[in-house]
Amino acid sequence: RRPKNFPPGPRPLPLFGNLLQLSIANPMKDLEELSKRYGNIYSLYMGSKAAVVLNGFEAMKEALVTKAVDFAGRPKDLMVNHVTEGKGVILTDYGPSWREHRRFALMTLRNFGLGKQSMEERILGEVSYIIARLEKSAGKPMDPQTLFHDAASNIICTVLFGKRYDYEDKFLKRFIKLYTENAKIANGPWAMIYDTLPMVRSLPLPFKKAFTNSAIVKKMSRDLVSEHKKTRIPGEPRDFIDCYLDELDKVCTCIGDDGSSFSEDQLVMYVLDLHFAGTDTTSNTLLTAFLYLSTHSDIQERCQREIDEVLQGKDQVSFEDRHKMPYTQAMIYESQRIANTVPLSVFHCTTKDTELMGYSIPKGTLIIPNLSSVLYEESQWKFPHEFNPENFLNDQGQFEKPEAFMPFSAGPRMCLGEGLARMELFLILVTLLRRFQFVWPEDGGEPDYTPVWGVTLTPKPYRMVVRHRLKSSD
Numbered sequence: 001r002r003p004k005n006f007p008p009g010p011r012p013l014p015l016f017g018n019l020l021q022l023s024i025a026n027p028m029k030d031l032e033e034l035s036k037r038y039g040n041i042y043s044l045y046m047g048s049k050a051a052v053v054l055n056g057f058e059a060m061k062e063a064l065v066t067k068a069v070d071f072a073g074r075p076k077d078l079m080v081n082h083v084t085e086g087k088g089v090i091l092t093d094y095g096p097s098w099r100e101h102r103r104f105a106l107m108t109l110r111n112f113g114l115g116k117q118s119m120e121e122r123i124l125g126e127v128s129y130i131i132a133r134l135e136k137s138a139g140k141p142m143d144p145q146t147l148f149h150d151a152a153s154n155i156i157c158t159v160l161f162g163k164r165y166d167y168e169d170k171f172l173k174r175f176i177k178l179y180t181e182n183a184k185i186a187n188g189p190w191a192m193i194y195d196t197l198p199m200v201r202s203l204p205l206p207f208k209k210a211f212t213n214s215a216i217v218k219k220m221s222r223d224l225v226s227e228h229k230k231t232r233i234p235g236e237p238r239d240f241i242d243c244y245l246d247e248l249d250k251v252c253t254c255i256g257d258d259g260s261s262f263s264e265d266q267l268v269m270y271v272l273d274l275h276f277a278g279t280d281t282t283s284n285t286l287l288t289a290f291l292y293l294s295t296h297s298d299i300q301e302r303c304q305r306e307i308d309e310v311l312q313g314k315d316q317v318s319f320e321d322r323h324k325m326p327y328t329q330a331m332i333y334e335s336q337r338i339a340n341t342v343p344l345s346v347f348h349c350t351t352k353d354t355e356l357m358g359y360s361i362p363k364g365t366l367i368i369p370n371l372s373s374v375l376y377e378e379s380q381w382k383f384p385h386e387f388n389p390e391n392f393l394n395d396q397g398q399f400e401k402p403e404a405f406m407p408f409s410a411g412p413r414m415c416l417g418e419g420l421a422r423m424e425l426f427l428i429l430v431t432l433l434r435r436f437q438f439v440w441p442e443d444g445g446e447p448d449y450t451p452v453w454g455v456t457l458t459p460k461p462y463r464m465v466v467r468h469r470l471k472s473s474d
């Protein structure tokens, strides 16, 4: 039975809750239908666990921004919590450990050059490898699927481990494969069954694969930490791992082990969190951008004209140039909006009894922020259902970001890698568009824009033809 004044929703069945009323292969359509029937805030049951789904800008803003702390928790008893053993930052509940680790990551990313020249150099350095790979395929159709995952992974690897890997490197390939598999399992049918029916959790069902994958990547991360411990010079950090080990030295000598949330086990998981969050998101956004650019040549050419004009006489683009490229900026934001890369965000949880738009929501309720309902909300966008940079341009043709642009979510749990992602998307897209033309192959058939469902949405595999725009001497 629903608590008093709880948001309405479909009647749950004993044991299963509302599981059988949702398509477990991809529940997005069902969630949309339910909001048409019950309004922007409605409830669902996963077994006996109550969940509230947030839809639309108003509800999202009131929950995540206005009532920020009330909605800043993370749920505890889901498959993803068990896979990550409650460590790291993404799935850690609101509290001192989350706060300390979040602050540490933001500070370390900044010190490693976020917003400064050195992070730009890292990204532009990686772009030169992307160019080399594209050069090899010039004139022929190529599948960009792994290229952008490899590149995004390498950028975050240079920050975390101080090194990049060759695109053919077995370590890199394995790391990414295990992650991308888990990103699909974590929101997939077997995770839903695991989350709804605790009695099946010990059975040898397909969700076990997520645990096996996770054990392998944890071992890989632990090995990297051990290697760093052997080669580091305390006080002279080379990368994120060294910074964390320095911090660990400080807390051990100052206040002893207890008192601090920093530990080597946390570090192992933290590295994995950041690597995963920094790879699958940026790469899927890039894949979506190139899917739309290669099928919308008018938009691609308009960006190229603007880029050519602004970068005339310059060797390479800098992040500052974005202010002079309103149309290209708008195209990048529009790619993010249409990509809808993390459609249900990361699930939240209420940290206390609270109210939302007149409903009462008890402490500990699972909160599902349906970000796609905001990114495609008809009242918020000029062209909600088409790929159109005009969504981010005002009447004077200047770049303008509507408040409903929330692919990174909002409030205290908002993506902590936004700055890095933004810089990557701009530098990679501008450099590649300046140099190459991306064309949908003649034998490519009708483009299919429907993404593959998961924690992150991935475009279906596609091919594009890469053609040179400039001669290499230009």
Ligand code: HEM
Pocket: 089, 090, 091, 102, 273, 274, 277, 278, 279, 281, 282, 285, 341, 342, 345, 346, 347, 407, 408, 409, 410, 412, 413, 414, 415, 416, 417, 418, 420, 421
């Ligand atoms: C286009 C790229 C990206 C998108 C669309 C994206 C989106 C998101 C979203 C929707 C969340 C959930 C926020 C919430 O729970 O309310 C999130 C969290 C997070 N993201 Fe990103 N992200 C991107 C890139 C990155 C990068 C490059 C990093 C790595 C530095 C990163 C690190 C994180 C972390 C650590 C969290 C958890 C924050 C917390 O729980 O406090 N993300 N991201």
